[in-house]
Amino acid sequence: MLYRTILFDFDDTLVRTRETRFRGLRLILERECDIEADDEYLEKAWGLPYDEFLTTLVKGNLPKKNTLKSSYEDLGDEYSPPPYPDALTLLASLREEKIQLGIVTASSRTLVQRQLKFFGDLASSFDLILAAEDTPFHKPDPRVFFTAFERLGIHPSQAKEVLYIGDSLNDLFASQGFGLAFLGIARSEREVKAFEEFKAPYVRTLSELKLTS
Numbered sequence: 001m002l003y004r005t006i007l008f009d010f011d012d013t014l015v016r017t018r019e020t021r022f023r024g025l026r027l028i029l030e031r032e033c034d035i036e037a038d039d040e041y042l043e044k045a046w047g048l049p050y051d052e053f054l055t056t057l058v059k060g061n062l063p064k065k066n067t068l069k070s071s072y073e074d075l076g077d078e079y080s081p082p083p084y085p086d087a088l089t090l091l092a093s094l095r096e097e098k099i100q101l102g103i104v105t106a107s108s109r110t111l112v113q114r115q116l117k118f119f120g121d122l123a124s125s126f127d128l129i130l131a132a133e134d135t136p137f138h139k140p141d142p143r144v145f146f147t148a149f150e151r152l153g154i155h156p157s158q159a160k161e162v163l164y165i166g167d168s169l170n171d172l173f174a175s176q177g178f179g180l181a182f183l184g185i186a187r188s189e190r191e192v193k194a195f196e197e198f199k200a201p202y203v204r205t206l207s208e209l210k211l212t213s
Helices: 017-032 039-045 050-057 062-073 085-096 109-125 144-152 156-161 169-178 189-197
Strands: 005-008 100-104 128-130 162-166 181-185
Touching: 005 144, 017 039, 017 062, 039 050, 050 062, 062 109, 085 100, 085 109, 100 144, 109 128, 128 144, 144 156, 144 169, 156 162, 162 169, 169 181, 169 189, 181 189
Parallel strands: 005 100, 005 162, 100 128, 162 181
Antiparallel strands: none
């Protein structure tokens, strides 16, 4: 089926976020917030809506949260997640097909827009960027898609004509709850195990996604 619209998660779906951002987060938390942060500590907050993500990392300490937010959003380009090459190739193909494209993410608009500069002219391919501050609902809550559909001019009854691509079970559950088609992107064995446990369709790279009419 050729979908009328394809929506993407952003972090670890289109951009290599986890490994690059974790380095910056550890640096800020340890040097500026006096918080020891290994990968296990960071994973507990990863994927949460942006404000909740920051709050969790500093254990609810408001001054430290403000410090973390300011420094995290001001990280240099060496900590900016690069786009996956297969994501750029897919976006170029989808743009030629004139398929409506969007991003639905729990990340902040500031971070997404900064990272999109590495997409070159493909950054303009998206008809929608729905970030954490644009909706009170966040994955796995399926209501996150109401705002996305409204802004794209799609009626919820057309949900089956929309594909959502993401790397986590929160993406899967939100998609299923709203009636969207879903495709997982499993870039590590962690995602493979999760998607197979819930019998969700997935690919290992976005180059496996075939456009068929």
